[in-house]
Amino acid sequence: MTHVLIVGSGPTGLTLAIELARRGVDLRIVEKSPEPPAGVRGKGLQPRTLEVFDDLGVIDEILATGREYPDLRSYQGDQVVWEGRMDEIREPSAAVPYPNLIMQPQWRTERILRDRLAALGHRVEFGAEVTGFEQDDEGVTVTLSSGESVRCGYLVGADGGRSAVRKGLGVGFAGETFESERMLLADIRTGDLDRDHWHVWGSMEKQVMYFTICPLPATDVFQLVAPGDGDLVALVAEHAPHVRIDEIVWRSEYRVNIRMAERFRVGRVFLAGDAAHVHSPAGGQGLNTGVQDAYNLGWKLAIGSEALLETYEDERMAVAEHVLGLSTRLYREADAQRGDNTNQLDLAYLGSPLSVGERGGERLGALFAEQRGTGFLQLGGTGRVLPPLDGQKGVILVRPDGYIGYHGDESGLSAYLSGFGIDAPLARAAR
Template sequence: MTHVLIVGAGPTGLTLAVELARRGVDLRIVDKFPQPPTGVRGKGLQPRTLEVFDDLGVIDQVLATGAEYPNVRAYKGEEVVWEGRLDELREPSETMPYPNLFMQPQWRTEKILRDRLAELGHQVEFGAGVIDVEQDADGVTATLEGGERVRSAYLVGCDGGRSTVRKRLGIGFAGETFDSERVMLADIRTKDLDRDYWHVWGTMAQHAVYVTICPLPHTDVFQIIAPGEGDLTALVAEHAPHVHIDEILWRSEYRVNVRMAERFRVGRIFLAGDAVHVHSPAGGQGLNTGVQDAYNLGWKLAIGTEALLETYEDERMAVAEHVLGLSSRLHRERRTRLSDDTNQLDLAYRGSALSVGERGGERLGTYFAEQRGTGFLLLSDTAADHGFKQLPPLDGQQGVILVRPDGYIGYHGEESGLSAYLSGFGIAAPLSDAAR
């Protein structure tokens, strides 16, 4: 029996697979597509996601092959009417090692994670979609296309907004589909635009965008985003007559959806990423929230106690609800300028059963190098040896602080209460710090 079957090999499923593989958890990861998708859907990696990728051991590849977002050049026809940034570039700091939104085409993010997974001894099984799931007290049985039946202790559906796993569980997916708000995406080649700028045609006064053409880093490809539907070439010719599209490599159309699942877990089956929350594209939250789902769930599945697994739905549902509200508000306001409310650094798990004490649930925000790996971190200069990696307390810290493997503070309080906290969640011994 496989311990964890992951359904879906997008950024969410791959993050979870890497997180489990480096902990030595037996897993399979399957995907319905016959080969990795090539089109660029999401491309923005938020600062918190970059911290996760640092911990997973892929940050060097991400930074080497991506880029910070370029300056915007706005036009009226062929005339440049404005140049500037949609955000303020910041220098790295002790509490914010990756302070800026980073551009990385989704296909390349997925390739980097697949390569890391291969280093850890696992491969994605493409062309292996799940068509049915059943569970009992002892495990889950998934039926794959072709008839193979896979038995696992747990199953995680990371299979997108049209999730088969979610539908087979009968979980509602409440929200709105805005049929009148359609968006065209395409990857193109053109020789007529400077690759140092994100090119935009629209009206600043009305916050209306007709078409944007953005260079994708370390490629000869641009991504077009345009509201509406129809002939993309004609749309570009109408608003940017000096731009000729030499080749359309990939294109897609989608309707704006804002939805969240009523449950993130049923028994031994969990849901993550777009399978439980789909967003407006405003603010670049969707892909990043899915990565955080996987990062939250991975270490809990590795320990595997029911008390820990119960906290996944509680913690991530609250975050998803907040982020959906944020992206929807940005969409309504047609806000183009980026701000701190989208970087996901301030998201926390306050109020969770797993968060105890004054700072319980907060992102630690320091000791990033020391947090790399799979273990807990104890901040104290007086605590007895609990078997965790131990570092000096923070300035002004009262009591002890135990940092979860995902970088959030679990326990903050007197040392006398730490053992009861650990035993209450079945954390009998620390996870190994060896894996990176």
């Protein structure tokens, strides 16, 4: 029996698959599309996601093929009327090794993650759609479009906003779909713009954006984003007649959706990523929040205790609700702040049953090299461990996803571990 069947091979599903694969968990990952996507949807990787990708072993290629967001250049017709940045470029530090938002086309992020998964011995099964499933006390029986019946211990729906898994569970998807608010995305080629700026056309007087054209790193393609769903060639010709579109490589229109599932777990079935929450495009939160879902869930599924699995919904629903509020404000309010509000470094699991002690639930924000890998990290106490941070008293146990689980007297650590079904040898000491 497959231990975990993952439905959906976007960044969320792939992150989860890598997390399970590097722990030796038996898994399958299926995708209804016959082949990997070609167009660019999400393209912003937040600092916290970059820390996750460091742990997963893909950060070097992510940084080598991506780039920091370019300076903005705003036009009226062919005249430059303003230049500047939407964020401040920051230097790395011990606490924040990846301080800047990185632009990386989603198709390439997925390809890098697929390559990492392949190195761990697993591949995405494309063209395999889930047509139904039933669960019982011992597992889940899933039917695929091929007619195959798959028996698994747990099923994870990471299959997007139209999730077949969520619908099969009958879980509500509360929120709004703004039928009149549509966005156009297109990957285009043009020889009339430089690749050092993010080019913007709009009217400051009318407080309206006509369209933006952004160079995608390590490609010869630009991404055009515009409100509405009209003729993009005519739109560009109207406001930027000096810019000729040589080729439209890919295009897509979508409605703005802001929704969250009413449950992230029903029995042995879990929801993650867009299957659990969909965001406005503002602030680059959707893809990144999905990666964090998977990073939270992976190590818990690998250990598999019920007490631990129960914490997934509690922790991630609270984060998703917060992030949905943030991305909605960024979409609605022109002066809403990004930067520290969107980098996801301050997200924490305060109040979670897993968070015990003064610093319980906080991101550790230190010792990133020591945190790499699949185990827990113990700071302070007896044995071969690192000394406390900055004179911090007591023992700190860092979860595999980089958050402090336990902070307190060493005498209480064993009870904490056993209470969540975590075998003591899994709580490795830092060397």
